[in-house]
Amino acid sequence: MNTTASKLPPLATLGPFIALLLACGFFALQSDRFLSAQNFALILQQVMVVGVIAIGQTLVILTAGIDLSCGMVMALGGIVMTKVASDYGLSAPVAIACGMAVTTLFGMVNGLLVTKVKLPPFIVTLGTLNIAFAATQLYSGAQTITDIPGGMTVLGNTFQVGGTAVVWGALLMLALYVAMWFFLRETAPGRHIYAVGNNPEATRLTGIPTDRVLLFVYMLAGVFYGIAALLSVARTGAGDPNAGQTENLDAISAVVLGGTSLFGGRGVIL
Incomplete structure (x- = not known):
C-alpha cells in the first residue's frame, strides 16, 4: 500500500528545503550574524511553541483532516495550568497534568465528533476553537x-553550549521531532496514520480500525498542544488568555511548507 513517506514525489520532499536554503543564503548575505549559533538558538526559542503545535497538526493533516482549534486549545491548557496552581496552590506537576488533561480532552472530543458523528474536521475544530476561546x-x-510556581518555567531556562545560551524547551521540541519521526516511519501505528490519510476505505477493508486511528491521532495532537502550552508558560512566565490566536494558521503553514499534503497520506515530520 502506498502509505509511507518514501512515496512522496521528490519535488514535494526537496522543494521546501531548497526554498529554505535559498532564504538562508539571502539573509546570510544581508548580515554576517545570521548564521551564528546565537541566532539559531534565538530562532529555536521563538519557534518552539508553534513547532510543538505543528507536530500535532502534522498528525491530523496526515489523516486528511485539519485542526483549527490547536492554538486556542493550547491557550486554554496554559490558563488551566497557571490558574489551578495560582488559585488552589497545586504543585507544578499536578497543575501541568490538569492542563494537559484538558487539551487531551479537547482532542478526544474532536476525534469522537469526526469518527462517530461523521462531521467534517474543519467544522468540528472550528466549533471547538470557539469553545476553547x-x-x-x-x-x-x-x-x-x-x-505561578517556579517549576512551570524550568523549560524556559537556558544552558550553555559553546558559549551559546540554548533554551531547554527548544531542546525538548527537537527531541519530540526525532521521536515522532521514528514513530511515523518505524512503527505500525505510524504507518496506519499514513494509510488512513491515503485511502481510509481501503485501509478499513484491510482490517485496520480507522476510527480508532483517527481518535488516537486527535488525542495525541491534544497532548502535543498541552506540551506547547507548558512551553508557552515557561517562555513568558505567565498564562496568557490571548495566546494562541494566530498559532493555528502558523502551525498549518509550517506543516504545509514542511512538505505535508493537505490531502493526507503524504508528508514527513522532519
Missing part, C-alpha cells in the same frame, strides 16, 4: 496569570 476568557477573567 470562550472557556479561556471566562476562566481567566481575561487576565494574564503571573502567580
Whole structure:
C-alpha cells in the first residue's frame, strides 16, 4: 500500500528545503550574524511553541483532516495550568497534568465528533476553537496569570553550549521531532496514520480500525498542544488568555511548507 513517506514525489520532499536554503543564503548575505549559533538558538526559542503545535497538526493533516482549534486549545491548557496552581496552590506537576488533561480532552472530543458523528474536521475544530476561546476568557477573567510556581518555567531556562545560551524547551521540541519521526516511519501505528490519510476505505477493508486511528491521532495532537502550552508558560512566565490566536494558521503553514499534503497520506515530520 502506498502509505509511507518514501512515496512522496521528490519535488514535494526537496522543494521546501531548497526554498529554505535559498532564504538562508539571502539573509546570510544581508548580515554576517545570521548564521551564528546565537541566532539559531534565538530562532529555536521563538519557534518552539508553534513547532510543538505543528507536530500535532502534522498528525491530523496526515489523516486528511485539519485542526483549527490547536492554538486556542493550547491557550486554554496554559490558563488551566497557571490558574489551578495560582488559585488552589497545586504543585507544578499536578497543575501541568490538569492542563494537559484538558487539551487531551479537547482532542478526544474532536476525534469522537469526526469518527462517530461523521462531521467534517474543519467544522468540528472550528466549533471547538470557539469553545476553547470562550472557556479561556471566562476562566481567566481575561487576565494574564503571573502567580505561578517556579517549576512551570524550568523549560524556559537556558544552558550553555559553546558559549551559546540554548533554551531547554527548544531542546525538548527537537527531541519530540526525532521521536515522532521514528514513530511515523518505524512503527505500525505510524504507518496506519499514513494509510488512513491515503485511502481510509481501503485501509478499513484491510482490517485496520480507522476510527480508532483517527481518535488516537486527535488525542495525541491534544497532548502535543498541552506540551506547547507548558512551553508557552515557561517562555513568558505567565498564562496568557490571548495566546494562541494566530498559532493555528502558523502551525498549518509550517506543516504545509514542511512538505505535508493537505490531502493526507503524504508528508514527513522532519
